Amino acid sequence: MDRNIFVLGIDEFNLQQLRAIRNADNYQFHSLLSFDEVKAHGTYPFQSILDHARDRLEGFAGRIDAIVGYWDFPVTSIVPVLCRELGLPSPSVESVACCEHKYWSRLEQQRLLPDMVPGFASVDPFDADAAAKVELDFPFWLKPVKGTDSLLGFRIHDRAELDDALSKIREGIVHIAEAFDTFLAHVQLPKAMAETSGRYCIAEKLIKGRQCTVSGYVYRGKARVYGIIDSINYPNGMSFQRYQYPSRLPKAVKARLKEASITLMEGIGYDQAAFNIEYFYDEGADTISLLEVNPRISQSHGHLYEQVDGRPNHQIMVELALGEEPCVPRRQGPFGCAAEFHLRKFEDATVEQVPSDAQLREIKRDNPGTFIDIAVEPGMQLSDMMEQDSYSYDIAHIFTAAHDQHELLEKYDRIVEALPLKLGDVQAAGS
Structure with missing residues (x-):
């Protein structure tokens, strides 16, 4: 019998990737809202999207075997809420929120991987004295605690740039902050997070080096890394140019990245789903710095894994959502x-x-x-x-x-x- 898999934010490119996974002939992929309905309008009506998704699931006459999503917020946050309501395999909403909320994530990273976390501080952009209260030395990054695609992220070199960035953030943050706060209402927040709403920002010291993304998953409490991809910027150092797989980092560095990723994801209680974590490796200092954690596969990596390993990483996402241990191919694709x-x-x-x-x-x-x-x-x-x-x-x-x-x-x-x-x-x- 075919298994019914609902995809939140489905689009044609990723549907092709899903149809290329192992046992795809045994799966029926259903649209649980289209990409345009969840992402394309530049707004994030979390509650409306959640209600529409619930309505479509309730109107389905068959068995619902899995719900998946490969886009950033709000998809990453809505999927575990729906899975919790239907009793489907999924990470807890708390562990997903911990990954999504940049300040909360930094607190947990500092607890579990203290040597890999840059200096950071929470910032309330609506506080009239916000600029004066930032204690980090220039330069640093300033970004919302929840953002997508570097939206409203600024590299700050002096007080004038800080004042300008805070003004732009106050003007543009509300539409995503309200949606993120709606999600956080579904989460049992620790006391340290009670006052840090979606309208807050995080200031972070700059980190440097060769950037990479570690791809992995957690199955029944045990984390595993299945690939490392290099992230390469344009010469301006701030705009992304390409992902490249496999990573060209030294073998010993890859081993340290894997160990750190396993420690972090098991330590925050994330389970039954894929993840990717972005790091920087500074060759001169031989140090690793953690940038951010994403509670999902990177859908843009699917084509890379398919060409080199033989299957897109969408396969791992689907098999975990079905409660199965993933089958991870390696170096079975047509290209190096x-x-x-x-x-x-x-x-x-x-x-x-x-x-x-x-x-x-x-x-x-x-x-x-x-x-x-x-x-x-x-x-x-x-x-x-x-x-x-x-x-x-x-x-x-x-x-x-x-x-x-x-x-x-x-x-x-x-x-x-x-x-x-x-x-x-x-x-x-x-x-």
């Missing part, structure tokens, strides 16, 4: 390495032309192992795009694979050169 590149523009512009579906198919045909997702449309002004970092505009995602890194980078350059993507300046668009 793979990457997801973020093609960015660093100045505002107007989109004049994007590739047609036929042109994208031709590029993919000429470059096996490639998938291209264009994030812009003709007539769009880049500054109107939602959920961008504070320094650039993410206009396309290019997934590709090769036998080694040299071939991979050459292949990416050929793909970008072949893309008929044309941008014009803003003044020209208005003339």
